[in-house]
Structures are given as structure tokens and as C-alpha cells.
Amino acid sequence: xxxxxxxxxxxxxxxxxxxxxxxxxxxxxxxxxxxxxxxxxxxxxxxxxxxxxxxxxxxxxxxxxxxxxxxxxxxxxxxxxxxxxxxxxxxxxxxxxxxxxxxxxxxxxxxxxxxxxxxxxxxxxxxxxxxxxxxxxxxxxxxxxxxxxxxxxxxxxxxxxxxxxxxxxxxxxxxxxxxxxxxxxxxxxxxxxxxxxxxxxxxxxxxxxxxxxxxxxxxxxxxxxxxxxxxxxxxxxxxxxxxxxxxxxxxxxxxxxxxxxxxxxxxxxxxxxxxxxxxxxxxxxxxxxxxxxxxxxxxxxxxxxxxxxxxxxxxxxxxxxxxxxxxxxxxxxxx
Ligand SMILES: [Zn+2]
Numbered sequence: 001x002x003x004x005x006x007x008x009x010x011x012x013x014x015x016x017x018x019x020x021x022x023x024x025x026x027x028x029x030x031x032x033x034x035x036x037x038x039x040x041x042x043x044x045x046x047x048x049x050x051x052x053x054x055x056x057x058x059x060x061x062x063x064x065x066x067x068x069x070x071x072x073x074x075x076x077x078x079x080x081x082x083x084x085x086x087x088x089x090x091x092x093x094x095x096x097x098x099x100x101x102x103x104x105x106x107x108x109x110x111x112x113x114x115x116x117x118x119x120x121x122x123x124x125x126x127x128x129x130x131x132x133x134x135x136x137x138x139x140x141x142x143x144x145x146x147x148x149x150x151x152x153x154x155x156x157x158x159x160x161x162x163x164x165x166x167x168x169x170x171x172x173x174x175x176x177x178x179x180x181x182x183x184x185x186x187x188x189x190x191x192x193x194x195x196x197x198x199x200x201x202x203x204x205x206x207x208x209x210x211x212x213x214x215x216x217x218x219x220x221x222x223x224x225x226x227x228x229x230x231x232x233x234x235x236x237x238x239x240x241x242x243x244x245x246x247x248x249x250x251x252x253x254x255x256x257x258x259x260x261x262x263x264x265x266x267x268x269x270x271x272x273x274x275x276x277x278x279x280x281x282x283x284x285x286x287x288x289x290x291x292x293x294x295x296x297x298x299x300x301x302x303x304x305x306x307x308x309x310x311x312x313x314x315x316x317x318x319x320x321x322x323x324x325x326x327x328x329x330x331x332x333x334x335x
Contacts, residue, residue: 144197146213147317148285150277151184152220153177155202162203167224167295172303174295179302180219183292186310187217191317201277211281214321215248217313218277218289222265224296232297233265236290237272241283248286252316254326259312260301262293286320 154177155161164176188198201208222235236253238245253264275289292309293302301308319326 144195145321146197146199147191147321148199148201148208148211148213148216148281149184149187150201150203150205150208150216150218151177152180152218153203154181154184154200155204165221165224165295167299171224171295171299174224174299174303176221176224176295179221179292179295179306182306183309183313184219186306187219187313187317190310190314194318208277208280212285214286215317216277216281216285216287217252217317218275218287219292219313220289221292221302222294224299226296227294229297231265231294233263234260234291234293235265235268235272236288237268237275239275239278239281239287240273241278242286245286245288248316248320249288250326251319251324252288252290252313255315255319256290256309256312259315260293260308262298262301265291265294 153162153164161177163178164180166176167174184200188200191198199207199211199213222231234253234256236249236256238249256262257264272289272291278287278289281287290313292298295302318324
């Protein structure tokens with residue numbers, strides 16, 4: 001089959017050559033002659049203007065007589081007129097030959113390829129799309145993991161805000177809100193450097209409405225008053241809106257105890273379990289509230305070592321989002 005096709009192509013080529021009459025071939029050789037003569041002998045003069053006058057349009061091909069072809073140096077026609085016409089013809093000629101060859105090969109190829117029964121081997125199996133809108137994610141940039149931090153009692157509006165606990169002068173007139181904010185801002189800065197997007201919220205913040213994130217932590221601190229000798233340590237309560245929050249609370253409790261050496265204090269209050277933000281955020285957002293310590297007995301670490309407190313919270317968040325094991329036993333308060 002292929003040999004037949006090639007023979008056919010050869011016949012067509014021969015036919016094409018017959019069609020090219022001697023004068024045409026002479027022109028072709030003449031054209032080559034000009035190329036050889038032109039290239040080294042007539043370089044463009046350096047003083048040639050940037051915008052030379054337009055060349056005359058290529059004339060329709062006119063077969064020159066054989067004498068002219070054999071003696072190009074005595075050519076009366078100016079070269080600038082002849083060359084474009086010849087070039088055009090040359091390209092036309094080559095194109096026609098290539099086209100004839102390709103057409104021949106194609107017609108020789110198709111009968112076997114398109115034989116009935118032989119078609120299925122060329123079938124392209126297209127995937128069957130059952131339903132075009134089945135939540136296929138679009139190629140968008142992956143957002144940074146998002147963490148929310150509520151700086152307890154913090155408000156940008158100075159008017160009528162509740163600073164939380166306010167200690168007497170004997171305890172440095174410490175305000176709870178300052179302790180909470182100092183820790184919150186450190187958590188934000190350090191999680192930012194690890195590639196997290198961290199939102200710092202005021203106590204009452206419209207952005208908390210249906211807030212979605214990998215985790216939300218509300219930071220508060222316990223009372224300045226001396227309650228009793230056991231009034232030391234931290235407390236953590238998860239939201240009851242979802243079960244994953246208990247894991248967040250467990251991570252926080254473990255890592256915060258490690259970092260601060262504070263003990264867990266029993267006595268979770270309804271203020272914690274019914275924390276207002278738990279009802280505002282999206283019910284699938286893992287959330288917990290932490291009381292960092294007591295401003296009375298834990299005053300020093302709360303006011304002097306905010307980096308240590310922040311490290312405990314950061315490690316707790318990372319434990320949760322990275323699903324790290326909680327190896328150490330939870331320290332229990334001494335009876
Ligand atoms: Zn508070």
C-alpha cells in the first residue's frame with residue numbers, strides 16, 4: 001500500500017516537473033546566480049537612509065526568454081524588479097510541490113486508516129462527566145491557615161469599655177486587658193512568622209459573627225483578689241458547639257502547662273462555658289477560652305513574662321492544627 005502511494009507521489013512529482021517548462025527552470029538557476037553574486041559583492045552601503053524609498057511592487061511573473069536567462073549580466077531589466085517576482089514564483093513552486101507530496105501521502109494513508117472496522121483504534125476515549133457541578137475546586141491560590149485570637153476585654157473604643165480585673169496599687173494597678181492584649185499580640189506575631197494568618201479580635205467584635213478559622217482562642221485572666229492559697233493556675237474551657245474543640249482544649253492545656261509550669265485550676269465557670277463568642281462564631285470553628293492565671297498569686301509571670309505565656313498558647317495551637325500527640329501527663333493540682 002505504501003509503495004503504491006510513493007509510486008503515485010513520484011508520478012505526480014514527475015508530472016509537476018513536466019509542467020515546469022525549461023524557461024521556468026532557467027529562471028530558477030538565474031535566481032540562484034543572483035543570490036551568489038549579490039551577497040558578498042553588494043553589501044548595503046552604510047549611508048543608506050533608514051527609510052529607503054519603497055521598492056516597486058513585484059511584477060506578475062513574466063517568462064523571460066532563454067537568452068536573458070543564460071546571460072544575466074546583460075539583463076536589461078533592473079534587478080530590483082526581477083528579484084521579488086522570481087522569489088514569489090520560487091516559493092509558490094516549492095509550496096506546490098510540497099503540497100502535492102503531502103496530499104499524495106495523505107490519500108495513500110487514509111484508505112487503510114479509515115477502513116470500516118479499523119476506526120475504533122483511533123477513537124479517543126473521552127471521560128464521561130456525570131455532573132458538571134459536583135463541587136470541583138477551582139484553581140485558586142491556597143489561603144493561609146487562619147487563627148483567631150480574642151484579646152479579652154480589649155476595645156479600640158476607649159469609651160465605656162470593661163478592662164476586666166483591675167488590681168490595686170499593691171499589685172501594680174495591673175489591668176487584665178493589658179495582660180490579655182500583650183499575650184494576644186505576641187501570639188499573632190509569632191504565628192505570622194510561621195505562615196498563619198492571625199486575626200486579633202476585640203472582646204466585642206462584629207467580625208466574630210460566623211467567624212471561620214482553624215481555631216479561635218479567647219484570652220482572659222483571673223481575678224486580682226486573694227481568694228485562697230489554691231487560687232493559682234490556669235483554666236481552659238472548649239465550646240460545646242463541636243466535639244473537635246475538646247481536642248483543642250487538651251492541646252492547649254498540655255502545652256501551656258509545659259511552657260508556664262502553671263497548674264490547671266479546677267472550677268470552670270459558666271462565664272467560660274457560655275462565653276459569648278462561642279455563640280457568635282461559626283459552629284464548626286474549634287474554639288476555647290483560657291484564663292491565663294490569677295492576677296494575685298500568678299502576678300509575676302502574668303505581668304513579667306508574656307512571651308512564656310504566648311509560647312504556651314502558640315504550642316497549644318500548633319499541637320492542635322498539626323495533630324501532634326499529647327505525650328505528657330496533664331499536671332493536676334496538688335490537693
Ligand atoms: Zn476577663
